[in-house]
Amino acid sequence: MSELLNFNYPPEPATDRVTLFADVILPLPLPKLYTYRIPFEMNDEVLVGARVIVQFGSKKVLSCIVADIHENAPADYQAKYVLDVLDDKPIVTAPQLKLFKWIADYYMCTLGEVINAALPSALKLSSESRIQLHPHYNPEEDELVLAAQEEKIIFALQNNQALTFSEVGNLLQLKSYHKFIKSLIQKEAIIIFEQVSDRFSPKVVKKVRLSEHFVQEEGMLEELFNQLAPQPKQLDVLLNYLQLVPVHQDIHLNYMGVDKAALTNNPHLSASSINTLIKKGVLEQFDKIVSRFPMDHGTQQLPMALSEHQLQAKDEILGLFKEKDTVLLHGVTGSGKTEVYIDLIKHALDSGGQVLYLLPEIALTAQIVTRLMKVFGDKLGVYHSKFSDNERAEVWQGILSGRFQVVVGVRSSVFLPFHDLSLVIIDEEHEASYKQYEPAPRYNARETGLMMAHLQGAKTLLGSATPSIESYYNCKTGRWGLVSMTKRFGEARLPDIELVDTRREQQRKNMHSHFSAKLLQDIEERLKRHEQVILFQNRRGYAPFISCDECSWIPKCKFCAVSLSYHKFNNELRCHYCGYHERMPHDCPACGATTLRSMGFGTEKVEDELKLLLPDAEVQRMDLDTTKKKNSYQQIISDFESGRTNVLVGTQMVTKGLDFENVSLVGILNADTIINFPDFRAHERAYQLFVQVSGRAGRKGKPGSVIIQTRDPLQPIFNKVRSNDYQTLYEHEIEERMRFGYPPFTRMIRVTVKHADDKIAENAAIVLAKDLTDRLGKQQVLGPEVPYIFKIRNLFLQEIHIKLPRDTTNLKAAKGQIAQAIFNLKLLSDFKGIRVVADVDPV
Secondary structure, three states: EEEEOOOOOOOOOOOOOOEEEEEEEEOOOOOEEEEEEEEEEHHHOOOOOOHHHHHHHOOEEEEEEEEEEEOOOOOOOOOOOOOOOOOOOOOOHHHHHHHHHHHHHOOOOOOOHHHHHHHHHHHEEEEEEEEEEEOOOOOOOOOOOOOOHHHHHOOOOHOOOOEEEHHHHHHHOOOOHHHHHHHHHHOEEEEEEEEEEEEEEEEEEEEEEEOOHHHHHHOHHHOOOOOOOOOOOHHHHHHHHHHOOOOOOOOOOOOOHEEEEHHHHHOOOOHHHHHHHHHHHHHEEEEEEOOOOOOOOOOOOOOOOOHHHHHHHHHHHHHHOOOOOOEEEEEOOOOOHHHHHHHHHHHHHHHHOEEEEOOOOHHHHHHHHHHOOOOOOOOHEEEOOOOOOHHHHHHHHHHHHHHOEEEEOOOHHHHHOOOOOEEEEEEEEHHHHHHHOOOOOOOEEHHHHHHHHHHOOOOOEEEEEOOOOHHHHHOOOOOOEEEEEEEEOOOOOOOOEEEEEEEHHHOOEEEEEEHHHHHHHHHHHHHHHHOOEEOOOOOOHHHHHEEEEOOOOOOOOOOOOEEEEEEEEOEEEEEEOOOOEEEOOOOOOOOOOEEEEEEEHHHHHHHHHHHHHOOOOOEEEOOOOOOHHHHHHHHHHHHHHHHOOOOEEEOHHHHHHOOOOOOOEEEEEEOOOOOOOOOHHHHHHHHHHHHHOOOOOOOOOOOEEEEEEEOOOOOHHHHHHHHOHHHHHHHHHHHHHHHOOOOOOOOEEEEEEOOOOOOHHHHHHHHHHHHHHHHHHHHHEEEEEEOOOOOOOOOEEEEEEEEOOOOOHHHHHHHHHHHHHHHHHHHHHHHHHEEEEEEEEOO
């Protein structure tokens, strides 16, 4: 579909019909909605929540979502017309629109940014400038003086309806081809327009079936056999088809046919014979749109019977749901929370509702989906960023049509078009992975999921072995319900945890690279017993940085204030913030020495050294580097589950909810870097991480052990981990936060000022902090200060932290004051080009 950029509808004839206008959400960071006039003939076609095509500015043609329809013309500008309607039904539901508006207000961003994040790319429209012959220009009659390059363009346009700008460049073999386009426009020989196309394309498979008269007319099939008798290869194709599609039993089966690939991929059949039968009219080929998520009715089975302990937890949850909308399930690792979730999902579906099951990591979906698919079959949809655009669009459409009643997904799943939501499950609710950092909206899927459930009258169940302090506080103050599961499922018991003092081990020369003698010995024993091991190191790559022994030179990122990490597999240095990478140097660029040494260690180095120390071990690594491909998570987990690998080395991905029955040992290689971090949540996160990764051991009755390597075994946090004492951790943390004014007693907003010049960034932050202090009060504004990493992607950073007391602050008014202060800063001539980002509830 294409529209001229200067397209306008002719004047409307006199009529009694109502003139309607549509407020639309453009996928742009605009602070307001934009209003368009609806042509009379589209009055009944334009719907709230549907997509329409509009012209924005002089060059852009965009698809957008209709947010409202009314009769009020805009006062400040003349409304342009809606160009076209894409949907005959809304693709965004009324509850979604309410949620999107809440996200924009709460997280201080625009509705356009929310829509951009929410809609799958395949449901957005692509737009590219193109040229075509002017409708009034006739190359054969109009005598225009054209340059040789212009004649080439005109000739090409006579054979093609349109050309993109890049196609013109390729045609002329010139870099500066725009002047010829401009000249032809001035001569009114061509016009520019925007080509808009819907990027969603259904999956199509080629199928074949017997031509209808061979099935419908009596005796024709026997006659066909006689005709093909001299052609044995073609006869084989026919016999094979009839085996797959027994039309002699039911002639209606022929209508569905069979996938052509089922015949062409058969090594016993001739592909050319199949095509010959199609040419003869014996077989007919046709296209069929199929789902990217094939329905499997054969896998469905009853959910596992709950144990007495699980049944008690489920009954308590349902009982609390009668009084409260939100319940926290605090269950120790391995207590069987997933089985409780499955039973509650079944209960919700039996009541006719929809269910969203949120997970913090894509890695977890591989195991969970397998378990849920066995119970819910084709009612289950899966949604995450490793899926293609078309796959995500299909899940979106499947929810709208009612095909998917249960969806398992990561944080972006909160944007899906549920319209009859009954239950939201947020598993591992404490995880920081639920927070979106860049780009806007900087939302937290846990909080958004809670609001989503509230807007649709659904119940929310949060689950964790190590709840966030804020969530547990909500339970303790009576806002949420609390259910506890204190025992592991079946005969399993919590693992034994042992601390290894690596400082003392080094003095005794008992360290083998980064492995203590105790850890290596225990790994060898487990492998001899054909058991499995998980090793956790919270840093990917081979080494955090390299250094020259002679002059202490350390390679730094060109764009960020961080050292480059060494990745041995690709032999490169890489920035983990902006992605910049360069080849590993052979010698020091500063002094020329060849004594470059890797410092520290990451998962890649752990994997490498373990293979040298234990050559019989089958080692696999799970981190961001090894899980970039679509199915890499599933493959790594499948290999470990089946025993093809027996040692899994990983980052935080291995700590979250994975369930392996043969794992009897977990090793934490460097606990100190996790504890000693400058953040008020450092001890909470360290406890959560240690308990979660420890919980991977001994889950199916087999005794489990955990070895934590540390240079400071007297750290108080270790006693809490060893005794699984969450209550003591909570009491200490909540007292500290009350004393110093941190969440849950305050709401925090981090305002980051960014500029390519460090002095401009600093001065702008000082001016902004003063304005915010005048508006909000001295006690509420901290900073500005230079963050630990003070430059990212060539921009210098300054941070201002705002603490807003929950009980005494009008949050909406305070955010309005912050937004106004930011707006005023950008108006100042000294700070042109400044970027300011407000992050609500940073984690």
